[in-house]
Structure formats: structure tokens, C-alpha cells
Amino acid sequence: MEYFMVPAQKVPSLQHFRKTEKEVIxxxxxxxxxxxxxxxxxxxxxxxxxxxxxxxxxxxxxxxxxxxxxxxxHSDGEKLSKAAILQQTAEYIFALEQEKTRLLQQNSQLKRFIQEFSGSSPKRRRGAEEKDEGIGSPDILEEEKTDDLRREMVELRQQLDKERSVRMMLEESSPAPTHHPTVIVPAPAPAPPPHHVTVVTMGPxxxxxxxxxxxxxxxxxxxxxxxxxxxxxxxxxxxxxxxxxxxxxxxxxxxxxxxxxxxxxxxxxxxxx
DNA sequence: GCATCTACCCCATTATCGTT
DNA sequence: AACGATAATGGGGTAGATGC
Known part of the structure; x- marks a missing residue:
């Protein structure tokens, strides 16, 4: 790494480098x-x-x-050809996207429930009661509605727990993605003009x-x-x-x-x- | 503007190695 | 031995930089 820290005056120009390259050749x-x-x-x-x-x-x-x-x-030691790696990566991304969509839907559903619960505040309920006055028994209707919501909440919670346990199982069975240091390949970005480039004028x-x-x-x-x-x-x-x-x-x-x-x-x- | 050079990419071919 | 996967190599194409 010392190579990169040489002061600008000491860094040979690329012209010089070409000269040395010829010598090396x-x-x-x-x-x-x-x-x-x-x-x-x-x-x-x-x-x-x-x-x-x-x-x-x-x-x-x-x-x-x-x-x-x-x-x-993939399981440890499993041999995967390049083609297989590409195919499985595509499949994995597809599966992840599907799961994301599903989770988003679930999320919005839960949000709706929360809104409905907070929306049925005493004030609003009172208003409803006034409107429904004399038509039937609003208390019973309200209780049925609440029961329905409660049941749905329980179902959702069960579904969520199930998802969680499945995910845990999957994570345990498949090796955790290890992020090995990868070889960093210089981006094919256009290199600055060799003759005008000095270390002093350039950013790190x-x-x-x-x-x-x-x-x-x-x-x-x-x-x-x-x-x-x-x-x-x-x-x-x-x-x-x-x-x-x-x-x-x-x-x-x-x-x-x-x-x-x-x-x-x-x-x-x-x-x- | 044009010729030349360079770096990069892509493809075809060949060699090698492991598996069936 | 046949076959598939992979690495190495040679060569062509091309974009960008450079010198004239």
C-alpha cells in the first residue's frame, strides 16, 4: 500500500513508466x-x-x-457450475421479490386493522350509535365486528409466527451468507489522460x-x-x-x-x- | 482529420481435470 | 473412453487517447 502513498513529486509520470516498460520489455x-x-x-x-x-x-x-x-x-461443499450459479441466483432473486411483495401486502393489511381499531374511538362510536338509534341493537353489531377483527388478528399473528419459524429453519439449514472479500476490479471508467495526471491534482x-x-x-x-x-x-x-x-x-x-x-x-x- | 497505440471485451480453440 | 466444466491462449473488434 505504500506504493499509493508516494508524494506526487516522487511518482513517476506515465511517460516515464512507458520508458521503463520498454526497458523491461x-x-x-x-x-x-x-x-x-x-x-x-x-x-x-x-x-x-x-x-x-x-x-x-x-x-x-x-x-x-x-x-x-x-x-x-446452497449446502456447504456443493459444487455449482457458473451456469448453475447464474440460474440459482435468478431464482433466488425471484423468490425474494415474491416474499417482499407478500410481506408488503401483509404489512398494509395490518395497518388497515390498526386504523380501523383506532378509528372506532368512543367519539366515533357514539356518533354511530346516535345514527343507528332505534333501528336495531348497535351494541351487538359492534361486538360482532370486534370479534371478527379479533379473530382475524389472531389468524394473522399465527401466520406471522409460522412465517418466522419457517424462516428461522431455513436460515439454520442453509449457511449464512458469508461476504468474503472479493477481488476489486478497477471499474472500466475512462482513465484520466496520462500526461496531465499528477497525484497532486487528483482526489484520493x-x-x-x-x-x-x-x-x-x-x-x-x-x-x-x-x-x-x-x-x-x-x-x-x-x-x-x-x-x-x-x-x-x-x-x-x-x-x-x-x-x-x-x-x-x-x-x-x-x-x- | 487521420494514423497509431492501448486497454478492454468477446469469441473460438485447445488443454486439462474430474466425473460417469 | 466419453463427457462436461474450466482455464489458458490467440486473435479480432472497438472506443478512447495521443501525436502529427
């Missing part, structure tokens, strides 16, 4: 020891960088899938954005170097193995004419001018 080529024309060499490096970027992109997509997986109810978020972009570029190059190094290592190991075989006087005749690992690794580059 030059180093990469010499490191790989590949007999390439400069154009092909550059192309090769660009491809490595593109591959690294693509790898990172896929990783971010996968981390998104993992985040989704933690949010949908922009600083992090630009710095993280540079950091990512560096990471990409480092990954490319590591990739080429690993290829070299494999080639070296292969050569060592062959040397051992030769010194032991048990060299295989077909080994001499076979392609090297590097040949198969760089087919296009070595076969074309």
Missing part, C-alpha cells in the same frame, strides 16, 4: 533469449501481456461468481485508480517475466536431462533430431522470418 527479450526480429519480439511481449490481462479478467469474473455463490442458499480515488493501473501494468509485466522464466527453466531442465543422458552414454538416437521445448513454445516466432 527489452530485458524480457534478452531474458527469454529468443531469436526474434524486433517486431516479432514486441508482438510476442504484447501477447504475453494480453494473456496476463485476460487471465486477470477471467479471475475477476470468477471472483464475481464466487461472491454470487456465497449469497445464494483518482490517485488510487491511476496508481493501481500502473501497479497492474507492472504486475502484468512481472507476470510475463515469470512466465518466460518458467519456460526457460523448463527448457534448462530439459537440456540438463539430455546432458545427463548423453554423459551416461545412453543418449537416445531420436532425441538429437527432435524439437526442443522452446521450439514448441514459440512455433510462430521461430518458423517465420
Amino acid at each position: 527489452g530485458g524480457l527479450c534478452s531474458l527469454a533469449n529468443i531469436p526474434l526480429t524486433p517486431r516479432r519480439r514486441a508482438r510476442r511481449i504484447r501477447r504475453e501481456i494480453a494473456n496476463s490481462n485476460e487471465r486477470r479478467r477471467m479471475q475477476s469474473i470468477n471472483s464475481g461468481f464466487q461472491s454470487l455463490k456465497t449469497l445464494i442458499p 480515488a483518482s490517485v488510487i485508480n491511476t496508481a493501481s493501473t500502473s501497479r497492474q501494468n507492472l504486475d502484468t509485466i512481472v507476470q510475463a517475466i515469470q512466465h518466460i522464466e518458467s519456460i526457460q527453466e523448463r527448457v534448462g531442465e530439459e537440456e540438463q536431462r539430455r546432458a545427463v543422458i548423453v554423459t551416461q552414454g545412453r543418449a537416445l538416437t531420436d532425441t538429437a533430431g527432435s524439437d526442443t521445448a522452446s521450439d514448441s513454445e514459440w512455433p510462430e516466432d521461430c518458423s517465420l522470418p
